[in-house]
Amino acid sequence: MAAAPSSDAAISASKGRQAVSIASTKRGTPYRWGATGPRSFDCSGFTSWTFKRLGKSIPRTAHQQYRASMKISRRSARPGDLVFYGGKRKYHVGIYAGNGRMWHAPRTGDVVKLAKVRGNASYGRVR
Numbered sequence: 001m002a003a004a005p006s007s008d009a010a011i012s013a014s015k016g017r018q019a020v021s022i023a024s025t026k027r028g029t030p031y032r033w034g035a036t037g038p039r040s041f042d043c044s045g046f047t048s049w050t051f052k053r054l055g056k057s058i059p060r061t062a063h064q065q066y067r068a069s070m071k072i073s074r075r076s077a078r079p080g081d082l083v084f085y086g087g088k089r090k091y092h093v094g095i096y097a098g099n100g101r102m103w104h105a106p107r108t109g110d111v112v113k114l115a116k117v118r119g120n121a122s123y124g125r126v127r
Helices: 013-024 043-052 062-068
Strands: 070-072 082-085 092-098 101-104 113-116 122-125
Touching: 013 043, 013 092, 013 101, 043 062, 043 092, 043 101, 062 082, 062 092, 062 122
Parallel strands: none
Antiparallel strands: 070 122, 082 092, 082 122, 092 101, 101 113
16 A cells, blocks of 8 residues: 555545544544444444535545545555444444554444554545
């Protein structure tokens, strides 16, 4: 994966930090499959809701968000980028917060939280 070029098309670093700040306001919000907020979220509903607050419309599902994002390396990831899990078909997404951590809505019975990025994650930048 090549690093994303610097361009007006990609979300700026300051908007990325704002995305992380907005995401953090939903700490403790319950996970619910198919929910798009603001009282409950699934993973992609959470990322969509967050970016909508920045005036950015992103697709609804984790896999669609992956396909629409600019692919970047782990080394190039910066706050506000998206973190994806899954093989060919991405099934989970969160918002990179920096320092190897991400905000996400993990699963039924859990809540929106800051967690360590684990395993073989892929990264994308919102265009």
